[in-house]
Amino acid sequence: MSQAVVSVNAGMLLPVLAPAVGAAVVLVTDVVVQRLRRAHYVIALVSLLVGAAATISGLGLGRVAGEARRTLCLPGGGQCMYVADSVGSTLQLAALLAAALTLLLSWPDDKLESPGGTAVIVSLVLAATAGASAVAGARDLGTWLVAIELATLPTVALVALRGARSAISGAVALLTASLVSFGLLALSAALWFTATGSGFLSPIAALGVVGDPARRPILVLAVVVVIAGIGFKLSLVPFHAWTPEAYDGAPLPIAAFLAGVSKIAALAALLVVIRAIAPLGAPPLAAMAIVSAVSMTLGNVMALRQDGVVRLLAWSTVAQAGWVVLPLAAVSSAAVHASGAYLLAYVLATLLAFAVIAALVQTRGAARARDLAQYQGLLRDHPVLASALGLALLSLAGLPPGILGLVAKVAALRPVVDSELWWLAVVAAANAVLGVAVYLRWLLTVISTPDAPEESPASSAPVAPHGAVPVAVRAVRVHTATLVAVGLTAVALVLTSLSPEILVGMLGS
């Protein structure tokens, strides 16, 4: 009797399965044929793109509230463990594409790297991406918990893999944060089950608790603990301390992965819970308002004081995480969409910034590309890269021509204003100013010309380690894959700025 069996629709699960299978294929290939490098990346890109294509069927859903496709359903028309709707599918798509971009940034260079490591890197990236993709669809406590950890633990290894001292300390910070976070999330899962008696993260489960004064506080506590647990992953203050360490210690593409895919996974996990507790109303979300206000403020203030661009982006992540959860302080389905839209705008702009830094690492050397002061005169030396960076920074600041960032800000503020949280709106306005100061400080360096004209950038750029090349006049060329990454992200940012509906509309309305 098929009645007793959970229904499975493999096509719907493809966004999760494709990267997972890709990871396995990469590892198997590495065993069978050794000393491959590019092949791993190609396999990974293909699996990510297959997964991305599979999300498209879910994107159109959600025009009607509650419309979704479900699978892994319990027999007899029961609840389902996996749901694809417009919000979840959009976040999956973003995670898969962001992972593909990370791979482009870390594309192996023939000369510099020793062979063999790529299979590990690629399979870890794919595994974490599979976790990110799974958490967006998960609707039961077990899958949700496992998927969150699957999205997190591989990143610890990715950060540590470089082996440098700073990488290890970054990885330790990240690992500690993940463990505490996992503990909190497990506790919240237990509390959820205690309160609702259901293993499903669904509004139906929460609805039964609303009228019950004994169980309601437990559910509220569960949600507050979730906010703390996810706060670690999203780098919300006061759970943010690992962020600058890990970003700065990790290789650049991995930092981009942490800023992109990991944040998408974290928000996806949070949104699953937020949507499930919609019947509960406002109380747990007061915590969200406070966390959001504090994150924005501290993140921006600290970002203003940074002299390294990666650390600046790390603190900017903290501030932007505050903006991401800002709309969630209000209870409405618009808030969930606004939060998703803000996250996507942030991820797109941040990935572009990271891609430009990666390109600069290749031409100017890591030390120069990571130091804010060395960005002086960039507009003169690398006009195209500087323009792309400028667009990314202005999008993060939310100023035209980065209209996507501006629209995201409008979307994020709207639910807050609608629920008349005036104090929060004013804090957000003040932080818009601080944010502008953060990003314009960088941009001012980029557009200003050094007083004493330096030598041409090529001759002062550090040459590769064995660099006794006599004609070191030409700068080291940027790898084509990196240029493709910069180009694709920049085009995506320009298009979505001209017509933000492309991005905002995907989330549904």
Added chain:
Amino acid sequence: MILLIAALMIPALTGTALIVSGRAGSPSAEGNANTLSLVASVLTAALVIATVISRPVLDQSWLPSLGIRLHFAVDGISAPLLILTAALSVAVVVHARSRPPHGGSPATFYGCLQLVELGALATFLARDAVIFYVAFEVVLVPMWVLISRYGDSHDLAARADASGRFVLYTVFGSTLMLVGILALVQASGTANLDALASAHGEGLARHTQIIIAALLLVGMGIKVPIWPLHTWLPPAHTIAPTAGSVMLAAVLLKMGTYGIVRLVIAPLPVGFGALAPAFGVLGVVGIIWGGLACLVENDLKRLIAYSSVAHMGFVVLGLSSGTTVGLQAALFANIAHGVVSALLFFLVGGLKERWGSADLATARAALREVSPRLGFALVVGFAASLGLPGLVGFWGEFLAMYSAWNPAPDRPRLLMRVLVVVAVIGAGVAAAYSLRVLRLIWSGDRTTPAHEDAHGCEWSVLAVLVSAVLVLGVAPGLVLSSTFKDVAAITAEVSR
């Protein structure tokens, strides 16, 4: 509709093209950039005039998920501001032919000017509250680049400080304005400015109106600027290049007052009525404060910046009266200040380049001796600035005081009359500082160190602005008749 799209697309495309392409650095690049942006701004000006005459409407869905529409149109209130913007955009490019920019690639300079024009035109054209906010923000980054890269080359730190202060103050103001706009849209259920204006705040509770109006007034008050939110203005004007100062004073400040008419006075009459007395008091404090600062200020550019604060005080006084005459006065004073401050900043920018500084304490050749054209234009500019009858500055200030003497019935009459008395004293101070400046740099017998007089492009720009001062001073009806019908539609309900 094609006209409207083209009027916005030309500055957008020219500006982007100039900024992206123009880093060649060859000597011919500067001429090319100037010619290209001259052609673009003349074309834009022609299109703007055509749109003002034919009044097309563009209403296009842009962001359906958030209910934001690309809605642009022209009415009597925005028409004079559109023409002012387009005309001054041509003027700054022509003027820069005589006085080229320093400090960086000329293509970027002209590109930024085009983008400032785009933002200003879009702001005055917008009929959707959120699009209004987006357009309001478009001017920020280009103006920031103009100040921080092409400003006064003497002091790098001062440039960074002035440009940073400009952008941060304005962003804070516009974000508060955004909060206000979102609240207004949420409360009244539409983002369409025409619908908001014709609803006259029906169905909005008094306290809601007051909260929203307060947010919007503080937000846009920074841009106007209203005392005590004006402190960004003097450094920005002092440091900015001539073209930047002109656009800042003559166009960007107008966006604030225009926004107050559109977003506060029209849709929130009750809320504005409650706040109007305080608003008027701040305006009058600005008149006195700016005037007194001008009496002692020794930097000529900074002096004109402070006089802007005083002039905008009269605009605020007119707005707070709540009558048709008061709104008319405010809108006219807006245009008048645009023309006069543009004239003065062109003059002073030119003088600063000739003198090497704008310090009034240094003994210099008297303008009437060595450069009679500059001297004549300066006399006309300051005479208009002090509100001499027959020149453009007179009507706005006179009507503003007249309207505040007879304010709308719900305004405290005694307070408004006290404000008028103080404003009259402020007008007297304006006369004093204007004559002080003329005495210091125009009159006298010194002929050394000599400097060249204005000629060519510089003189033609000054001559056109001088004639605008005279023509609008003799025939203010040109502007007042344009705005009358739409202003009457707003205040008909206010004074009910």
